[in-house]
Amino acid sequence: xxxxxxxxxxxxxxxxxxxxxxxxxxxxxxxxxxxxxxxxxxxxxxxxxxxxxxxxxxxxxxxxxxxxxxxxxxxxxxxxxxxxxxxxxxxxxxxxxxxxxxxxxxxxxxxxxxxxxxxxxxxxxxxxxxxxxxxxxxxxxxxxxxxxxxxxxxxxxxxxxxxxxxxxxxxxxxxxxxxxxxxxxxxxxxxxxxxxxxxxxxxxxxxxxxxxxxxxxxxxxxxxxxxxxxxxxxxxxxxxxxxxxxxxxxxxxxx
Amino acid sequence: xxxxxxxxxxxxxxxxxxxxxxxxxxxxxxxxxxxxxxxxxxxxxxxxxxxxxxxxxxxxxxxxxxxxxxxxxxxxxxxxxxxxxxxxxxxxxxxxxxxxxxxxxxxxxxxxxxxxxxxxxxxxxxxxxxxxxxxxxxxxxxxxxxxxxxxxxxxxxxxxxxxxxxxxxxxxxxxxxxxxxxxxxxxxxxxxxxxxxxxxxxxxxxxxxxxxxxxxxxxxxxxxxxxxxxxxxxxxxxxxxxxxxxxxxxxxxxxxxxxxxxxxxxxxxxxxxxxxxxxxxxxxxxxxxxxxxxxxxxxxxxxxxxxxxxxxxxxxxxxxxxxxxxxxxxxxxxxxxxxxxxxxxxxxxxxxxxxxxxxxxxxxxxxxxxxxxxxxxxxxxxxxxxxxxxxxxxxxxxxxxxxxxxxx
Numbered sequence: 001x002x003x004x005x006x007x008x009x010x011x012x013x014x015x016x017x018x019x020x021x022x023x024x025x026x027x028x029x030x031x032x033x034x035x036x037x038x039x040x041x042x043x044x045x046x047x048x049x050x051x052x053x054x055x056x057x058x059x060x061x062x063x064x065x066x067x068x069x070x071x072x073x074x075x076x077x078x079x080x081x082x083x084x085x086x087x088x089x090x091x092x093x094x095x096x097x098x099x100x101x102x103x104x105x106x107x108x109x110x111x112x113x114x115x116x117x118x119x120x121x122x123x124x125x126x127x128x129x130x131x132x133x134x135x136x137x138x139x140x141x142x143x144x145x146x147x148x149x150x151x152x153x154x155x156x157x158x159x160x161x162x163x164x165x166x167x168x169x170x171x172x173x174x175x176x177x178x179x180x181x182x183x184x185x186x187x188x189x190x191x192x193x194x195x196x197x198x199x200x201x202x203x204x205x206x207x208x209x210x211x212x213x214x215x216x217x218x219x220x221x222x223x224x225x226x227x228x229x230x231x232x233x234x235x236x237x238x239x240x241x242x243x244x245x246x247x248x249x250x251x252x253x254x255x
Numbered sequence: 256x257x258x259x260x261x262x263x264x265x266x267x268x269x270x271x272x273x274x275x276x277x278x279x280x281x282x283x284x285x286x287x288x289x290x291x292x293x294x295x296x297x298x299x300x301x302x303x304x305x306x307x308x309x310x311x312x313x314x315x316x317x318x319x320x321x322x323x324x325x326x327x328x329x330x331x332x333x334x335x336x337x338x339x340x341x342x343x344x345x346x347x348x349x350x351x352x353x354x355x356x357x358x359x360x361x362x363x364x365x366x367x368x369x370x371x372x373x374x375x376x377x378x379x380x381x382x383x384x385x386x387x388x389x390x391x392x393x394x395x396x397x398x399x400x401x402x403x404x405x406x407x408x409x410x411x412x413x414x415x416x417x418x419x420x421x422x423x424x425x426x427x428x429x430x431x432x433x434x435x436x437x438x439x440x441x442x443x444x445x446x447x448x449x450x451x452x453x454x455x456x457x458x459x460x461x462x463x464x465x466x467x468x469x470x471x472x473x474x475x476x477x478x479x480x481x482x483x484x485x486x487x488x489x490x491x492x493x494x495x496x497x498x499x500x501x502x503x504x505x506x507x508x509x510x511x512x513x514x515x516x517x518x519x520x521x522x523x524x525x526x527x528x529x530x531x532x533x534x535x536x537x538x539x540x541x542x543x544x545x546x547x548x549x550x551x552x553x554x555x556x557x558x559x560x561x562x563x564x565x566x567x568x569x570x571x572x573x574x575x576x577x578x579x580x581x582x583x584x585x586x587x588x589x590x591x592x593x594x595x596x597x598x599x600x601x602x603x604x605x606x607x608x609x610x611x612x613x614x615x616x617x618x619x620x621x622x623x624x625x626x627x628x629x630x631x632x633x634x635x636x637x638x639x640x641x642x643x644x645x646x647x648x649x650x651x652x653x654x655x656x657x658x659x660x661x662x663x
Contacts, residue, residue: 166632
């Protein structure tokens, strides 16, 4: 497994896309944090960048990479290796590379310019988003045989979580606004890792009062230690379940 | 000539009568001194610790403390009660006033008196600091009023005025009380250059107080900011409302205010800069709204207000309202979110600005939608609404938005 990860990483370094991704993230973080006098505002902008770019880039890049290494995978599977081990090794390589890219691109500038709980939360949620969306890319890879279809599915999935889900949530809130929906809403939010990440970071920043103003429950629950643990728990599930699922599908997949 | 001689004689007579009585820290020292004194005398209280309480000053005395003598009410009683006109209390430290639910206990209480001067005192850890009750033409200045109240129920106010007229409250430093300054049925008064901060509830609280002016005050980090309610002809200018930041905090809360003016104030980092409810004819001119959650929340019940020439910079929401009815005027303001153009270079944008964002309309209707705060969806909706306004109250608009910041 370790050897496979090593070769995946070597390949990714040659690939240069990850390097460009790192560089863009770093450029964005430094420009946002260094220009603004208010670090809280800088973190908010970085949060927006993280919530938009990390899911889409991780998703697309991982999907394309998996599809491109189909031949490598087939070659490996001719060796006496378990399919599950091989798949997880592929995933680990990609997820590790993207996480390192995020850590260097956003983590280091953030730690240099404003090192506090909020920025640590931002880094943590960014890493989680990377892991989650690479895992989802793996699911797409095992479900689709055709590369074009797979990329299409990846775009739709990323858009779904960054945009469409919130739209559905909004229409849900609108339709049921006469009922006490705060608690169901908390449950629904857990279904979208992007929203979870957003709320987790927002509640660590001082703009949290904006949420507390109208939805005291969100702040009361999500802002507490229990809420943070719950959020992290949910996000871990978002990594583990797609991985297990893809391993299961891949086991029986006709290559 | 006769008159002049008469005046000289009169003056001599008065000055001969006015004595300076020195008071040192003995048991009941101040009590005895007040009993002995006559109208016009001066009590010079030497530095020391006076464990005395309920000292009633019922003569026209000037009470001066030397290096802040301490009057300690042992957390049970009140300290000074002034019932005489034209008394002066100066340079004294009053501390540890009692706390009961029956009487509002105060460090210095002025009851039914005129022209009393309270200046340069320190009032530490009291339930109420200075309490003016049916007082007229009093002057409260340069006092340091500090307490450590934790909740609204047990605390009292820093300066509490009830049924007064023509007060001047100036240069006081008030913190840690329930309300910094509280006015109820107070008319024709001025509140100038005070600092009111870290109070449990409001920095300044106005009820039924007409024709008052407050200027150059700083209200900072108060639990709920400043509240002005049920009053008319209130003038507020050059005040700073800073960092009143919390779930239910306002920079300035206006409720049932009419014919008032709010000019040249700074509203910086408040959850809500100004919250207006049922106001009529309130002019909001040339103020700075910066980094607030909501710069202004103008309820549909407000009418005839003019919001003119203000700068709105870096607020999450510029204006929020709860209906489509707009009976107020928003003109000639600078909005940092304005992205229109100015072809004829007259510094006024050629397309109107709609300060109510669609997301603020939605959150106002259904507060739960705040869970989508700062999500990509809300940004997209904002952009769509800009191109094709459907949800936002289109009558609430600035037809003459400034291209550059207004000079305040």
